[in-house]
Amino acid sequence: MADVKISANLSSTVVDALKELAAKRGISMTEALRQAISHEKYFQDAIDQDQKILLEEPKSGRLREVVLAPSLKPSSQP
DSSP: OOOOOOOOOOHHHHHHHHHHHHHTTTTOOOHHHHHHHHHHHHHHHHTTTTEEEEEOOOOTTEEEEOOOOOOOOOSSSS
């Protein structure tokens, strides 16, 4: 699949978070953005299939559910 160049307006807070993620992983900001979108799609697909996303606290073993906004379905109205 060919790469497509896009342009997006991001707040400085989001850009700072993207830079931090990229630096922590030793990857480019473009790759960090690709990964973030891929992760969001994975989670949204799971939610759309009525699956739950859980985080486990390492010390206690306590589970917490991650709640994300549901996907917005396009309106069927003209």
